[in-house]
Structure formats: C-alpha cells, structure tokens
Amino acid sequence: LIENGADVNIQGSEWENSLQIAVAEENVAMVKILLVIGADINAQGGKYGGTLQAAISTKNEAMVKLLLENGADINAQGGKYGGTLQAAISTRNEAMVKLLLENGADVNIQGGEWRNVLEFAIAKQNEVLVTLLLTKGADINAQGGRYGNALQATVFSQNEDMVRLLLDRGADINAQGGEYGNALQAAAAKWNQIILNLLLEKGANVNAQGGPYGNALQAAVVSQNEDMVRLLLEKGANVNAQG
Template identity: 60%
Template sequence: ASYEGNKDIVELLLDKGADVNAQGGEYGNALQAASFEHNKEVVELLLDRGADVNAQGGRFGNALYAASLRGNKDIVDLLLDKGADVNAQDSFYGNALQAASNRGKKDIVELLLDKGADVNAQGGEYGNALQAASYWGKKEIVELLLDKGANVNAHGRYGNALQAASYGGHMDIIELLSAHLSNRQ
C-alpha cells in the first residue's frame, strides 16, 4: 500500500495495529517503499506514526537513499528535516550523495551537501560521489563536487575519478578533472 501510494489503506492498517517499522520485502519497510515511489503523503503519514527515518534494510538501504536515487527533492528534504542521517552508508551506491550523483540529480546533491553530506565519503559501487558522477558523465555534478572539495585522487572501483571518467568514455569530464588537478599544483 505504501509503494502504491494508497494513504487510506496505509492509515487503516496502522489503525488496526500494523507495525509502522515492519521489515521485509524488496523495499525493506513501508517508509522506504513510499520514498522510492514519490508518495509524499504516505511518507508524511508514516513519519507521523513513528516510522524510523533511519531504518536500514531492503534494496535501497534506507529511505533517504531511495528518495535521493529517484530524485524526489521534497521527500529528501522531509526525511532530512525528520532526522535522516545524511551520511548513512548502505546499499549499492554507498550513500544518498553517491546515488544522487550517479543519477545527475543536481538539486538533491546540493541539498545533501548543504545538510552536511561528506563529499568524500567512501563506499559503494563507485567508491565515492565524484567517481560515480565521473563514470556516468554527469558534468554539472562533477563541477559541483569539485567546488565542494571532492578529492579527485580518492580511490574506488575504477581507480580515481579521472580513471572512472576514462572508463566511462567521457572526454569532457577527463578534461575538467585534468584542469582541476593542474590548477591545484
């Protein structure tokens, strides 16, 4: 019901004693499912009824990660306001910043950084947010991360960010990262 955005059914289930933090299934819990599927009203209801904003589990690790991956800024903002850990580690991309960077969600990357996301946090498939953005050719994100102090030489699956951009075949990112490294010397 949370995944489908059916607030009335979710409310009925909660009124009948359903555990708001029950774990199971692909999405781990109702909050993560609603966050992934852009169901803000259900997210609000679940949080009002005591859902653990930092609960771990399921395919996407946590609700903030799921909302960041899917690009729903309103839900990301809501989760952060309710105490979501901006640097929580879990799942494929490592954290919410890496997921948003990988998908090129600039508004969410900015929001996460403004709320204290560690620009150089390590973990996940690409090692860090800069490598994720570099590998996928997300130039605006690469520029933003560099402006916020991302370490070009931090290591991950593809070596460093320059190697990740090379592996992804993104000449514009290679040039940007090379210029950044030249300017720092």
C-alpha cells in the same frame, strides 16, 4: 465459515491471509470484522510482506490509519520494498510518508534493495520526499545500499539540484564506499562534467583512491572524455597516481 471453525489466520495464496485480501480490496467493513475475531494484523508474507504494506500500496490513508490504530507494526521489515516507509516512498505519496513519520516510522531504518529510505527516495528522483526525510532526521551520510551513500546515489541519478541539496545539508563529499568508491569517481564514470565540476568546487578530493577505476582521473580516461580529463588535471589530479 468462521462460525464453523475456519482459521482466520490461515496462510496461502498471493495475499497470504484473509486480512491482506480484505485490505488490498479496500473493504473496511471486512477488515474490522477480521480484526475483531482475532486476525493477526502483523502476520508476515504475501505479495507485499504484511498487511500494512498492502494498505500502503492502495494509497488508502484511512485504511492505514485503521491498521495503525489496531496495532500494526509501523517498522515491520520484509516484503517487496523492505519496509513500510519504503513502500510509501515507492508510491511517491508525500501524504502517506508524512503519516507514517508522524506515527513513529524509523526514518533511518535499513532494509530492501536500496538499504535505506533516503537512497530510495533519491532513486525515485523525488526531491520533495528527500527534503522531507532530511527534515525528519534521515542520516545523510548513512552507508549501505547499491551506491554506498545518498550523495553517490544522487550523483548516479545525475540530478544536479539534488546533489546541491545534499551538499548544502552536510553530505560528506569524500565519503568512501559504494559501486564507484566515491562521488567524484561516480560523476566521472557517468560522464557528467557539470556535477564533476560542482563536486570539485565544493572540495572533493581530486586524488581520492578507491572504486573500480582507482580514482576519478582513471575513470575519466576510461570514459574517453577529454574535457573531464583536462578539468581533473587542471584541478590537480595526479597523472601518475596508482589505483
């Protein structure tokens, strides 16, 4: 077909092009042939958004290395997860994430449903990957995404150990933004008294304003959680605060 003029980069179908199909089927020999005859390694589209993301989805490190060696854009945006690093995190594959980071993946790249890779790793409840990303320079206080920042995402996931990890690594306990306005209000809204108490012990502003409930006390009242209301009042919550 190729000898008779078939376009190696023609687009269409679930996989968008021939190279993505070969990658998804983990056919190394065919991938090499297609690359030699001019297949566009960075063509966008298809189920995963690009060839490199398709390779990552198969968890085939050798295929990923082959594509990187042949010029695949490691920070290409788009696709189901928003980018290559996000795609690797979705597989919970620590080795794949390390491989991408070692080859220049931007640990603070924005994109996808979770906006940044750190929040995505938190959403996956993967403390190993969270620690790895922080070690590699992920911005712990980056804003954006559904929950506003990494700390709020962790509070929402109700993972006490990960909340401690982020606080120990310098997360801004009073950062504003996201669905609940701040981490303390998120804890109150999620009925998590252990995390609420932890945040207060670590210096969270008990009267911080913002979010859908105005402040943490109002969130606790709406939740009808008497123990949390009592705790917040003991910690100095202003019962007359407006919000």
